[in-house]
Amino acid sequence: MFALYKKDLQSFFLSPFAYVLAMLFMLVFSISFISLISELDSSTLIFSFPSIFYDNFFYFIFVIPILTMRSFAGEKHGGTEVLLLSSPLSTTKIVLAKLLAILTVYLFMVVLTLFFPIYIMCKGEVIWSSLLCAYMGFFLWGAVCITVGMLLSTLTANSIIAAVLGEIIMVGLLFLDLFANSTLVSVYPKLDTLIGWLSMQRRFLYFSQGLFRLEDLVFFLSAGAVIVCWNIIIIEKRRWSRN
């Protein structure tokens, strides 16, 4: 399993792929950071990092399908899927190794953004406990989106189709979040509860406020686990009914 993890990780880091995505991410993060500082209230000089995460996630969520598009579609397209599936590795281990590799790249991108709070720390004060909680929420939110992207990559042999499908689903997730915040939903309390329960943005809200709720952690972890299991089942099922 480690060999596959290492191979996938190398394919990201030994090509410009991970660096270009990280660069894009940092660029958007920097723009948000600069605009936030420029709009700073001169009397308090206080600003909230999590609001940068909010702004960024709307861009970042579109980067995720690009990160995940090749995970299975690339193997199928290159004819190397047969090597993995005929190896002694179980499908679960294959999926987990690939997931861990993408999560590592994602973590690398998120860790790069620590540059900003560290920079602020040199000039002022940072509430690290609250910020790390926000980082944790951001990571978990992205991780669930990654599992969705991987699932879509399993469905096709074409990386581009996997990416396009991923973007559509990501728009759908954003739409769900916007819908959850709309007044239309708040009129119907039961619907509001249901959508609020499903909305990842609402869950992230608590993390961003430095509020660590076990409920939210369990939600993100179980959502990720369900999608990963679904991914494994799809690979197994596809093998059994392949045309």
Place this chain on the structure above:
Amino acid sequence: MTDAGSFAQKGDTIMVEIKRLTRYYGKHPAIRDLSFEIRDNEILGFLGPNGAGKSTTMNIIAGYLPSTSGTVTVNGFDITEQAAEAKQCIGYLPEIPPVYPDMRVEEYLRFVAGIKGVKRSEVRTQIEQAMERLNLTEMRKRLIRSLSKGYKQRVGFAQALLGDPKLLILDEPTVGLDPAQVSEVRALIRDLGKDHSIIFSSHILAEISAVCNRVVIINKGEILAEDTISHLEETMTANKQLHLTVEGEKDKIVRLLKDVRGVKSLSDIRDTAENRIECTATLESDSVRNEIMSVLLANDCTIVEMSMAKLTLEEVFLKITQQGKKRSGIEALLAETPEQPTES
């Protein structure tokens, strides 16, 4: 068919046991009810035209595809129930070598050794041995993308050897190679056959006969014949055909020929001109020719033309696959020549 007992000349224990294997793609059956065995240290040829179901069968044996019904046991492990244990015993080279173009040869082999669970202490030795066997040592630092098709095939072959598998599944390993490379690969397979069980697919019978101990002929998803190569060759040499053009009375010639000892059958009897017939006689041995000549000449029949036609391996293969009916063995298939009524 030759008795199952006579196949056991290479090893007595069974490495792979395939029982009633069936695989459907939608409603279309790719293979139906296949049953055969591969013994220890035996090279089994898996022969069939394109689309016969060879790759499907090999994918199922390798654990890549599941079967619709039937079982595959590798070294005593069921490929679906005990997949990890069974796959440890298998080295698989699919039709298209499963290589990553962006990796270097050695790096790729190290990765494959990793996913096959080769012990850390053995990885280096096994990679060196595999590269040496496939003449890849000089290419170890090359990107697979930049290798020729032949070398990519070698890299694919080398990965199949890692993990020291007891069973090698080779799906058309010589396709796309130049004649020198084909010869090298055949020699390698023969060498590996000394201490491995090998199933080797091809649509070229001559290749199978050059390398394998036994052959399974498959067409349209069904086994048509299963025999040892030596028996196949014996059968071919035993079935010598003599084309004859003789002047004389048709009934008389046919009767004379049928009475000659050593003539197994007469076929393709045709009147080509007035008082002249053409026919094909299947003979037991070459010496029967002299007997035929003397009998015909003694009975005032003029021999216009007489030529021997020996069935080539390719003809045997075509005959078997074109008939498309399951027979008890090669001999039965070859004996079944379309015989015309000898007396009208």
